[in-house]
Structures are given as C-alpha cells and as structure tokens.
Amino acid sequence: MSYRFLIADDHPLFRAALRQALSAVASDAGIEEAESLSKAKSALLASADFDLVLLDLGLPDSEGFTGLMALRHQHPSVGVAIVSAQEDVVVMRQAIALGAVAYIPKSEPLPSIVEAIRTALNGHTWLPQSAKELSGNPAEAQLAERIASLSPQQYRVLCMVADGKLNKQIAAELEIQETTIKQHVSAILRKLGLINRTQAGVLLRSLQQGGRLQS
Structure with missing residues (x-):
C-alpha cells in the first residue's frame, strides 16, 4: 500500500x-x-x-x-x-x-x-x-465534540461572527440569503450551548489562541 x-x-x-x-x-x-x-x-x-x-x-x-x-x-x-x-x-x-x-x-x-x-x-x-499522564477534562472534550458537530458552512459563519461581521456582511460574502445566515447562527449557538454571538466569538478566539476551552 x-x-x-x-x-x-x-x-x-x-x-x-x-x-x-x-x-x-x-x-x-x-x-x-x-x-x-x-x-x-x-x-x-x-x-x-x-x-x-x-x-x-x-x-x-x-x-x-x-x-x-x-x-x-x-x-x-x-x-x-x-x-x-x-x-x-x-x-x-x-x-x-x-x-x-x-x-x-x-x-x-x-x-x-x-x-x-x-x-x-x-x-x-x-x-x-x-x-x-495528565487526566483529561470532560468539559473540554464535550465542547470539542460540539464544535466538531458544526457543518463546514456553520464553521465558516462562526469564524466570520468572531471577526465581528454582521449577518448582512456574512450573507454578502458567502453569497447566500441573510435569513439563511440567521438560521446558521441560531444552529451554531444551539450546538455550542451558548446564548449569543458575542459568546461564540469569544469562544472561537480562545481556541484560535490555543487557550483552554471554556464551557
């Protein structure tokens, strides 16, 4: 092989x-x-x-x-x-x-x-x-599973949300309807167990910086 x-x-x-x-x-x-x-x-x-x-x-x-x-x-x-x-x-x-x-x-x-x-x-x-030899953190593993559950398009939207872009700007860049972006954002928040897009942005930036996952 x-x-x-x-x-x-x-x-x-x-x-x-x-x-x-x-x-x-x-x-x-x-x-x-x-x-x-x-x-x-x-x-x-x-x-x-x-x-x-x-x-x-x-x-x-x-x-x-x-x-x-x-x-x-x-x-x-x-x-x-x-x-x-x-x-x-x-x-x-x-x-x-x-x-x-x-x-x-x-x-x-x-x-x-x-x-x-x-x-x-x-x-x-x-x-x-x-x-x-270091015991794993169950909360980190659980949140990592949630992130993995995002579709490629949802992950792209999450990255743009973390960059501070509005739904209208994201829709224009991805060339899809703003209502679709709203649906993606709602699905992202639900999957990650978050309340608002600010929390989603903070979470992604924390991961990008290689910091500890926050539940």
Whole structure:
C-alpha cells in the first residue's frame, strides 16, 4: 500500500526531518509540502486523497487551533497530526479533543515521530508520555465534540461572527440569503450551548489562541 502525506510546516529543516520519518514509515510514500496553511488548503482542495497531514501549529497564516479546526471541518476524512514546538500538555490534549490523531512535539527523537505516524495510520491517537499522564477534562472534550458537530458552512459563519461581521456582511460574502445566515447562527449557538454571538466569538478566539476551552 502506498501512502500519501502532506507536510505543512514553514521550517525547511523540520520538513526535511519529517520527510525522513515518513520515508522510514513507507519508503514509497508520496510526500507533498506546504509552508503555509493556505498552501496546505490548496493542496487538499486539489486532491484530498492524503492519508495524513502533518500540521505545524505555528504556521505564519494560522493562529492556535485555527488550522486544525479548518482542516478537520473541510476534510473530515483526512487525518491531521499536529507537530509543534509547544509542549504544554493541556494544549496537546486539547488538540486531540478537537480531532487531531496525534500531537508530536518537535523535540521528539526520530524513532518516536515514526512511532506516532504509524500509530495514527493504524487508526489510534498518539501523545507523548507526559500528556498521557495528565487526566483529561470532560468539559473540554464535550465542547470539542460540539464544535466538531458544526457543518463546514456553520464553521465558516462562526469564524466570520468572531471577526465581528454582521449577518448582512456574512450573507454578502458567502453569497447566500441573510435569513439563511440567521438560521446558521441560531444552529451554531444551539450546538455550542451558548446564548449569543458575542459568546461564540469569544469562544472561537480562545481556541484560535490555543487557550483552554471554556464551557
């Protein structure tokens, strides 16, 4: 079986290290690279036939979990493994709760990175030992499930709401009726268990900054 991988990282040396790890997993793997979130999205739009995306949290055009959340909503069938210099165990577990199949600190040795990739390809989640030892937060996991329940269009609307755009502006940008936007906003608030759009904006900005989920 020939695997296809997408490396989304803006550091050439680390992309080379990930190529080495991927080649150790499958010597005949097809590997593409992107140095930004926008280029990663373009690669996935051109062909979503990737087995795994290795996504850096610190891409120049992404903030916090923005990239992870966008890729998971736009391409739910493609696995996303986070690779990051950030080693906060709460952030690691939060990434898994938001749909990542693995969280790989950049400080991990090559054998561990290979192990993480193989684990993800086998359908299991992978975390470094330090994160496994931290008990999970049920409220975080529950809210992550609610976010995952949003449709791609609802997620786009949520992002625009967080940017402070009015329903009329969102409707014009998405080229749909304002009444449809109102329906989306109502559905978003219901799914997330929130009262108003201000709370929705605060929640998304918190996630984008990589902070703790707030229930």
